[in-house]
Amino acid sequence: MRGAMEAGHNVELISLNKLTVNGCSGCNACRYGKPCVQKDDFNALVPKIKSADLIVFASPLLFWTLSSKIKAFIERFYCIAEEDDNPPLGRYEKYPVKDAALLMTSADNFFWTYEQAVSYYKFAIINYIGFHNVGMVLAGGCGDTNGKPQIDKTDHLEEAYEFGKSLYQG
Secondary structure, three states: OHHHHHOOOOOOOOOHHHOOOOOOOOOOHHHHOOOOOOOOOHHHHHHHHHHOOEEEEEEEOEOOEOOHHHHHHHHHHHHHOEEOOOOHHHOOEEOOOOEEEEEEEOOOOOOOOOHHHHHHHHHHHHHHHOOEEEEEEEEOOOOOOOOOOOHHHOOHHHHHHHHHHHOOOO
16 A cells, blocks of 8 residues: 555555445345345445546455455445446446456465465456456465464565555556
8 A cells, every 4th residue: 555655546445344245145136226235334335446446455365265355345346237238258247447456465375375366366356347457466474374474574565565656657
């Protein structure tokens, strides 16, 4: 965030840990012109999602993928989709075109540590929803699962800072 702000970007941190965002229930009310039936904090986030140029998905690695809070947030994008008269891949909907980035931390740092998380991000956010990937910072080796985080003993914070600074720099 600091790097992006220093580069002149407006940045807002939205912590899903401080909000209630339920996963999609699949009721399809939104497909019939009705608002989402769930009365949680996601509905207030919709205008922010629609006006953002870039959405950064930041999560610790939990059970080899993104946190359930991020996944619930992503599921709810279903209600901001619009009907598409010429849908790619035979889908019903189109989504607002946004840029996306993925930031993750983990204790492990094996060659396969982020395989499931990156696969989900690429499939759901990039391929299905259609956002444009602007990059990822995958911060492995940030401690162990039984101790305190040790990201400060790695170069990952500097890497994330430089990533933020580099966004939209031509």
